[in-house]
Amino acid sequence: MAEQHPLSPASPGRRQWLATTGAAGLAGWAVPATAADDNPPKTLRYAFPVAETGFDPSKVSDLYSRICTAHMFEALFCYDHLARPSRVKPLTAAALPEISADFRRFTIRIRPGIFFADDPAFQGKQRELVAADYVYSLKRFADPANKSPAWGEVAEVGYSGLAALRQRAIDTRTPFDYDAEVPGLQALDRHTLQLTVDEPRPRLVEYLADNGLYGAVAREVVQFYGDKIAEHPVGTGPFRLARWRRSSEMVFDRSPSYRQRVYEDDATPAPGDAEGQALLARFKGRRLPLVDRVVVSIIEEQQPRWLSFLNAQQDFIERVPEEFSNVALPGGQVAPNLARQGITAYRTVGPEGVLTIYNMEDPVVGGYTPARIALRRALNLAVDIPREITLARRGQAIPAQSPSVPHTTGYDPVYRSEMGEYSPAKARALLDMHGYIDRDGDGWREQPDGQPLTLVRRTFPSSFERQLDELWQKNMTAIGIRVEFKFAKWPENLKAAQAGKFQVWRVGSSASRLDGQGAFERLYGPSSGAANLSRFKLPAYDAVYTRMSALPNGPERDALFREAKRISAVYAPYKQHVHRMYNDMAHPWLVGYRRALFGNRWWHMVDIDPARKPAG
Structure with a gap:
């Protein structure tokens, strides 16, 4: 799914669900030196509005965890950081894939000489990235044991x-056989x-450009750390986890x-x-990453x-909280007092949506009868x-x-x-027509069978x-x-939603790739409990979705989108609310920022100018 967030993370291209206690858990390695002793490391500091859930790419679906994994793991491809409109380019691949005429076979050459970050799992040896790592x-x-929330997308x-x-x-109730031959991998x-x-996939390269999800993981690392693998991310990316206080602070150092x-x-x-x-022009020829360290705090209250x-405790704020937007950006311009400090704003409508989810398996709001459909509408x-x-x-x-x-x-x-x-x-009128009326005169409607609503x-x-x-x-009281x-x-709300243990939930979801079909995976039956948190299941819809996947972009596919x-809109398993304006702001010493529309990779592309940063 575009990525999922609390109302910030999947989906969208692939959505990432966004979230609109500080027990210490340390990564199993020492912090590497990142700068000469007489030069303190250049450090990017900012805050997430919600806590991470872990760092295992196969097990995370929220935006914030996938921002972290995108900087530690590398997929075959990535989105060009500066290209507008967005464009996919090779990352660990040597070139874009060779694609068969029927869009079913993709041959990808991996660039030699790429290595995983050093880790005890490799027993002191350098470990090169190879094709088998992407297969694994x-x-x-x-693997059923992983209970991957992204399995629905991969299966699709x-x-x-x-x-x-x-x-x-x-x-057979046996462990997943990782050594078994799979014709497709x-x-x-x-x-x-x-x-x-099995079917044509004209846009497969866009799936494979999601570094937060499709980054390569080494089998030795998974075997070495076992059920603690989410605490020990080891990839080929520009950063590695140095320290981690759960739900409090994460420190990532240059690898x-x-x-x-x-x-x-x-x-x-x-x-x-x-x-x-x-x-x-400013950064051409500079080696990546431009900064030595990234410190991410968790500050949930706006x-x-x-x-x-x-107070300059953070160099950057992603998405100025809505309640402060008029103070920060009156009339869409940086407030004079902030402008005098050199603070800069970056504004765009985000590739995301906020939505209310109705559990289609719930006995009150779920179901496909005319009355239940009328209730949701x-x-x-x-x-x-x-x-x-x-x-x-x-x-x-x-x-x-x-x-x-x-x-x-x-x-x-x-x-x-009607959704808007x-x-x-x-x-x-809809409620009256389908029997949702106030039978006992207490001012609240009951269900058609007289049960409380x-x-x-x-x-x-x-x-x-x-x-x-x-x-x-207030809106509900009015009806x-x-x-x-x-x-x-x-995180607890997300787990409940994935398990179907909820009735109604509001959440945000952002796109992680250019193709918009990921947003519609939210209604695709086989993705129930993952991208499809509503658990909506309609064969007629699944047929539309499947056909959409196989077609190249053009008028026929546009008709399927409609x-x-x-x-x-008719079955209403969701209520679409808004697409939010992203108002990012940075202090003058953070240079080079440009919001990544897809892919979540940007830490390595910004710099800290010590000459412009106050001492202390």
């Missing part, structure tokens, strides 16, 4: 023989990988093993892109996170999105009309649907979430629906 890493998604790609190998392990030689899929790679290897702006050309940035019509944008989000969002998100294929800025409509009158919405404790919850509660809230931290949007 893809197999890990299929259809690597020949991989699903059958997984099913054999399930049927072949290491032809040490540096040549061949991927074969001494990282190969010679310079700025222009990751950045090729278009000739007419003045900003991109200026960045290229006010402390904002104040931490203002009524709930959606009752949500006052304009007020949400104006009051809670301080104008820093645009209404969403479908699962499609900006900057991805399938998104149409002029498309309109606010009409309490229509909502009340109460919605239980999962949320997490923060001042901003409380604002959104209060607005939603006679009683609501309750269940509070938990973001049909998928229509089904989503």
